[in-house]
Amino acid sequence: xxxxxxxxxxxxxxxxxxxxxxxxxxxxxxxxxxxxxxxxxx
Amino acid sequence: xxxxxxxxxxxxxxxxxxxxxxxxxxxxxxxxxxxxxxxxxxxxxxxxxxxxxxxxxxxxxxxxxxxxxxxxxxxxxxxxxxxxxxxxxxxxxxxxxxxxxxxxxxxxxxxxxxxxxxxxxxxxxxxxxxxxxxxxxxxxxxxxxxxxxxxxxxxxxxxxxxxxxxxxxxxxxxxxxxxxxxxxxxxxxxxxxxxxxxxxxxxxxxxxxxxxxxxxxxxxxxxxxxxxxxxxxxxxxxxxxxxxxxxxxxxxxxxxxxxxxxxxxxxxxxxxxxxxxxxxxxxxxxxxxxxxxxxxxxxxxxxxxxxxxxxxxxxxxxxxxxxxxxxxxxxxxxxxxxxxxxxxxxxxxxxxxxxxxxxxxxxxxxxxxxxxxxxxxxxxxxxxxxxxxxxxxxxxxxxxxxxxxxxxxxxxxxxxxxxxxxxxxxxxxxxxxxxxxxxxxxxxxxxxxxxxxxxxxxxxxxxxxxxxxxxxxxxxxxxxxxxxxxxxxxxxxxxxxxxxxxxxxxxxxxxxxxxxxxxx
Numbered sequence: 001x002x003x004x005x006x007x008x009x010x011x012x013x014x015x016x017x018x019x020x021x022x023x024x025x026x027x028x029x030x031x032x033x034x035x036x037x038x039x040x041x042x
Numbered sequence: 043x044x045x046x047x048x049x050x051x052x053x054x055x056x057x058x059x060x061x062x063x064x065x066x067x068x069x070x071x072x073x074x075x076x077x078x079x080x081x082x083x084x085x086x087x088x089x090x091x092x093x094x095x096x097x098x099x100x101x102x103x104x105x106x107x108x109x110x111x112x113x114x115x116x117x118x119x120x121x122x123x124x125x126x127x128x129x130x131x132x133x134x135x136x137x138x139x140x141x142x143x144x145x146x147x148x149x150x151x152x153x154x155x156x157x158x159x160x161x162x163x164x165x166x167x168x169x170x171x172x173x174x175x176x177x178x179x180x181x182x183x184x185x186x187x188x189x190x191x192x193x194x195x196x197x198x199x200x201x202x203x204x205x206x207x208x209x210x211x212x213x214x215x216x217x218x219x220x221x222x223x224x225x226x227x228x229x230x231x232x233x234x235x236x237x238x239x240x241x242x243x244x245x246x247x248x249x250x251x252x253x254x255x256x257x258x259x260x261x262x263x264x265x266x267x268x269x270x271x272x273x274x275x276x277x278x279x280x281x282x283x284x285x286x287x288x289x290x291x292x293x294x295x296x297x298x299x300x301x302x303x304x305x306x307x308x309x310x311x312x313x314x315x316x317x318x319x320x321x322x323x324x325x326x327x328x329x330x331x332x333x334x335x336x337x338x339x340x341x342x343x344x345x346x347x348x349x350x351x352x353x354x355x356x357x358x359x360x361x362x363x364x365x366x367x368x369x370x371x372x373x374x375x376x377x378x379x380x381x382x383x384x385x386x387x388x389x390x391x392x393x394x395x396x397x398x399x400x401x402x403x404x405x406x407x408x409x410x411x412x413x414x415x416x417x418x419x420x421x422x423x424x425x426x427x428x429x430x431x432x433x434x435x436x437x438x439x440x441x442x443x444x445x446x447x448x449x450x451x452x453x454x455x456x457x458x459x460x461x462x463x464x465x466x467x468x469x470x471x472x473x474x475x476x477x478x479x480x481x482x483x484x485x486x487x488x489x490x491x492x493x494x495x496x497x498x499x500x501x502x503x504x505x506x507x508x509x510x511x512x513x514x515x516x517x518x519x520x521x522x523x524x525x526x527x528x529x530x531x532x533x534x535x536x537x538x539x540x541x542x543x544x545x546x547x548x549x550x551x552x553x554x555x556x557x558x559x560x561x562x
Contacts, residue, residue, distance in 0.1 A: 001253045005260035008093025012320055015100060020317045023309035030303050030474040
């Protein structure tokens, strides 16, 4: 692989998978509040 | 506008709900991650600048995809209804947009099921490499028995049986309801999909020539960024990939608890969808690189997308690769898992709308929707002309259905109903990512403008030359015709009155609903 391709592949991984990681972390961090009670599917 | 009579039956607890935020997120990811992630994104990226494509792709994700996803969430979560009910509660005269989305979902469901049925058969074919040395001849000749383009009622049993099985599975899942059916399917299928596709990617990366494929995919062509077509491709890919704008996310978010962080959940869904696309790109192009090296040709000679990639190129790779049968089972199995979670989300849009409008039971609405869908699907797509009809319907309903209704819905909500303020306020009440003025500007101007550019480009291309050279009568009937009929039926559906017990006031503004919610 050329260096340009390697850099762009790593950049894409960092942004998209890193973005996913940050989004999950944000959600978990905010979910310290008590979860809602289950509401059954009737 | 709203009828005043209200009974407990209209409360959200009786519409069904996801048991937790995790289940909702998995179901939303299951809907977003579909066949397009696997067979469309890699080639779109490759064709539009390679590694440089990631920049317009990110811009499109952040300025159009995620904001539009949050609009859908706001509509469904605030209004606690199916697409038509949510639009009716936003502004009575926008209800037809919801029915337009319902009609589009019905059309998509009937042909999408057929592709899943093909993938089911190809999962089995992979073991014996039943396609032999000529996968293209096998696909169109032996398997689909396709003749010349036209309409035929000659049934292909090899498609009919798996298609009937797919619809039976859909019937069972949808009958079980939101949590036990849709939610449980997502909870099982999404992890399995990630494991199966992850294993496929690892296997592909160790094939000789994988680096050639990855280099072709990621080598940046910076000059491409000056072309409008590349930016249009990025916005189109993000839009089609995220399952936004045609009712799915409105419907799913109406099943989520009121205090759920919808903006934070939206970020997870959006990045999970794009993250999976990147994984698919790596796996697909690593395999294509192997294929190119094995045949001694350049990657551009083996690269393709859609049906050609899945049912012609991949069988050829499976023929050549060590442990090819394993690659085949993982690849086609992934298509089945990704397809089923998307199919149930599409058909749920229709079921939910029928339930809301006619206050039917879950089972009643499921039978009312799934049985006719299955019949139409079997009649049109298990025959020798099925592949042509599928190709035309898919092309036109994506552009003059999904894309058009997306633009119309954003303009209607922003400029006609002027509802963006209340919708943003609703999401901000519990969201971890505050929606400010920037979100309003994106939804009211930037995103519809970008999608209009994509739409106009597609329209110009379709008017300039007949799509794929199909006969004009086929394009008129199955392309323009179906897109127009769906729109006309949407207007007609709006004339059917809501039941007296269905309130058209947003639950946010309805004191009775607030009281009921607190009690729950």
